Amino acid sequence: MQKTVRRLCAATRERTALLALLPGAGRPLLAVLVAVRVLQALLPAATALVTARLLDAAATPGAGTAGAVLLVGAVLLLGQTCSVFQRPLVTLVRGRIDARHRADVMRLLTRTATLDVVESAEVQALVRAATADPREWIEKTPAEGALGQLSVLVRWVGLVSTAAVVAAWSWWLVPLLVVPAVVVRHLVRGQWVRHFRIWVDGLPENRRAHYWGELTSAPAEAKELRTFGLGAWVVDRRQRHLHAQLDDVWADDLRAAREKWWVLLAAVVPLGAAFVVAAVGTTRGHGTVGALAGLLAAGWGVFSAVTGTGDALMVEGARPVVRAAEALRARLTEPETETVPGAVREIETETRHVPGTATAPEPAAPHVRLEGVTFAYPGSSGPVLRGLDLEIRPGELLAVVGLNGAGKSTLTKVLAGLYEPSAGRVTADGVDVRAIGARAWRRRVTVVHQDFVRYQLSLEDNIALGQVGGDRPWPDPDAVRGAATDAGLGPVVDGLPAGWRTPLARSRTGGVDLSGGQWQQVALARALYATRAGARVLVLDEPTAHLDVRTEAELFRRLAGITQGVSTVLVSHRLSTVRLADRIVLLADGRIAESGTHDELMALGGSYAHMFALQAQRFARGYDDRLETGVLS
Ligand SMILES: Nc1ncnc2c1ncn2[C@@H]1O[C@H](COP(=O)(O)OP(=O)(O)OP(=O)(O)O)[C@@H](O)[C@H]1O
Incomplete structure (x- = not known):
């Protein structure tokens, strides 16, 4: 009992939340839509009344029918006008509410300061449920749910008005129509709920089927599918997952088709009986033929108003979206430290400076x-x-080395404030970066991640994304060109069909794709753009893994000049590159195991010296031409 009450309360709260979304479409628009919907709900009763009047006028000798015909015409015209306007109104309302809802979810997600929240499986599942991008018929958007809930309410107008017309003929016909209608509604709803559950239970299989299905058309996966001859295997897997879901759904469809006889019986017998009673009554002098026709029309109106389940399905499909959005809001609403204590106010308020463009x-x-x-x-x-x-001294080039999985990338993310330490702290000039605030700190630190993003934007925008916002014009063409030159992109730009404006995506008109190494240079240019806009710690996580030897050597020869006044943290497995750093630290077992210059670490004869000797031997045996060609010595 308590559980039922709690479920009812939750349902009422969610339905109210759906209704509360409607004003978001704009009050005037909503008012017009509600007016149209109410008029539509009144139409069955109005039709019944004017039909009765017309028939009575036609059956009465000498009575004029012009007025009645005009009334019928007016009702028909009103019905047509409503349905013509209803469609664009609904489209507008739906578009506005859903766009606002999705933007809210995106804002919530991008506001979180650290990665762990977004990475959690729970949040990912909530995001999937709350983004309201229906991929299945059982999923509805919040706007669809809100409009469905509005229709459920307006349905009462239809029910009361048609019931009033029926009651005018005879009040006891009203329960005779309503009771079987409620039974039919219950039966149909039960079938839908069952079907709904079967779909939900089969969703994991459905998602697996989608995954394999999408692989057949995704350009990146197309390579492997052909290389390993996986085409038929993948299609077969998709079919198996689809059957695992749909066999149960189809079985339920058959069952529902068989049950339709009961539904039909529950509808036709009482409705037929009511109409027969009314017809017999009319032949015995109770009311006119016109009144009987009106009664039949209104009776059907009562039945339809009760049995319609489409709107309720919209509401049911949207309720999980509202629930997920609420849960996401509760989970992600975290206060970001924006207030900066006096000691570090300087960091927050520093004028960001693009060399050569300002005097700050x-x-x-x-x-x-x-x-x-x-x-x-x-x-x-x-x-x-x-x-x-670990200490990062102002302006130094610090290299971080270690075996795979030692935690180098993790260290860069903690340093950039993307993860908060569970113990200990990161400080800048003695102040905990948590006190500085994630946003303010991240304007000071820029990172080239190992798995950097290839934005489907122009080359210029790809670079300028290194720093958005602020009071400077964006993108800053001088800073873009300077950063691109520093990253060695000059020859790449010359080869692009539309130069800086070339979209870096083959799927876009006039777009091109870059090689892995060229993309890495774009990512580096993005970070260098950030340093031109004020970032003073540059973190490079394997920034040259895709670069050829010559480009890499050239880049490092210039690195010290490019990053003057900026502290650089370089994570790399290429020890021949790393040796050029001011200081090298070796990460092992979650700590700094060794620290010093290349010569000091070699003299120490520890893990670094061992790793370096191993790489040098491999290179000397021809695995890498750097030592032989003398590009790196
Ligand atoms: N998002 C994550 N969630 C859970 N574990 C992770 C995550 N990212 C990394 N790890 C784990 O943390 C450990 C350190 O990973 P990290 O990527 O920091 O190592 P790395 O030193 O950069 O390795 P590599 O040299 O291969 O790039 C690994 O055991 C990895 O499995």
Whole structure:
């Protein structure tokens, strides 16, 4: 009982939340839509009345029918006008509400300061449910639910008005029509609920089928499908998952078709009986033929108003979206530290400066320290970083090396404020970066991630995304060109059909795709653009993995000049490159195991020296031509 009450309360709250979305479409628009819907709901009763009047006028000798004909015409015209206007009104209302809802969800997601929230499986599932982008017939958007709920309410207008017409003939006909209508509604609704559940249960199979289906048309996967001859295997897998879901659905369709006889019986017998009673009554002198015709029309109106389940389905399909959006709001609403204590106000308010374009003083690179930093991924068995201490001195080039999985990328993300340490802290000039605020800190730190993003935008925009917002014009063409030149993109730009404006996506008109190495240079240029806009810590996570030897060597020869006044943290497996750094740290077991210059670490004879010797041997045996050609010595 308590459970039922709680379920009813939740349903009422969610339905109210759906209705509350409607004013978001704009009050005047909503008012017109409600007026149209109410008029439409009144039409069956109006039709019944004017039909009765016309028939009576026609049956009465000498009575004029012109007035009655005009009334019938007016009702028909009103009906047509309503249905003509209803469609665009609904489209507008739906578009506005859903666009606003999706933007709200996106805002919520992008506002979260750290990655762990977005990465969690729970949040991903909520996002999938709340984005309201229906991929199945059982899913409805919030606007569809809101409009459905409006129709459910307006349906009462139709029910009351048609019931009043019927009651005018004889009140006891009203329950005779309403009771079987309620039974039919119950039966039909039960079938839909069952069908709905079968679909929901089969959704995991459906998603697997979609996954394999999409592989057959995705350009990236098309390569492998052909290389390994996986085409038929993938199609077969998709079919198997689809059958695993749809066999149950189709069985239920058959069952529902068989049950339709009961529904038909429940509708036809009482409705037929009511109409027969009315017809017999008319032949015995109770009312006119016109009144009987009106009664039949209104009776059908009563029945339709009760049995229609389409709107209720819209509401049911949208309720999970509203629920997920509420849960997401509760989960993601985290206050971001925007208030900056006095000690670091300077960092927050510094004028961001593009060299050569403004006279503001250059902000200095901060002295960054990681103090006893411990970090574990949610749900993982142990921490990746364990009480790690590291200092990044202003303006230095610090290299971080370590085996695969040692935690180098994790370290870069903690440094950039994308993850918060579970213990310890990151400080800039002695101030905890949490006190500075994630947004303010990230304007000071820029990162080229290992898995950087290839935006489907022009080359210019791809670079200028390094720093958006602020009071400078965007994109800043001088800063874009300077950063591109520093990243070695000059020859690439010359070869692009529309130069800087060329879209870097083959799917776009006039677009091109770049090679892996060229994309890496674009990502580097993006980070260098950020340094031109004020970032003072540049983190490069494997920035040259796709670059050829010559481009990489050339880049590093210029790196010190390019990043003057900026602290650079370079994560790399290429130790021949790393040796050029001011300082090298080796990450092992979640801590800094070794630290020093290349010569100091070689003299130490530890893990770094061992790794370097191994790589040098491999290169000397021809795995890499850098040592032989003397590009890197
Ligand atoms: N988002 C994540 N969620 C859970 N575990 C993760 C996540 N990212 C990385 N890890 C785990 O953390 C550990 C360190 O990964 P990380 O990517 O930091 O290592 P790395 O030193 O950069 O490795 P590589 O040299 O291969 O790039 C690994 O065991 C990895 O499986």
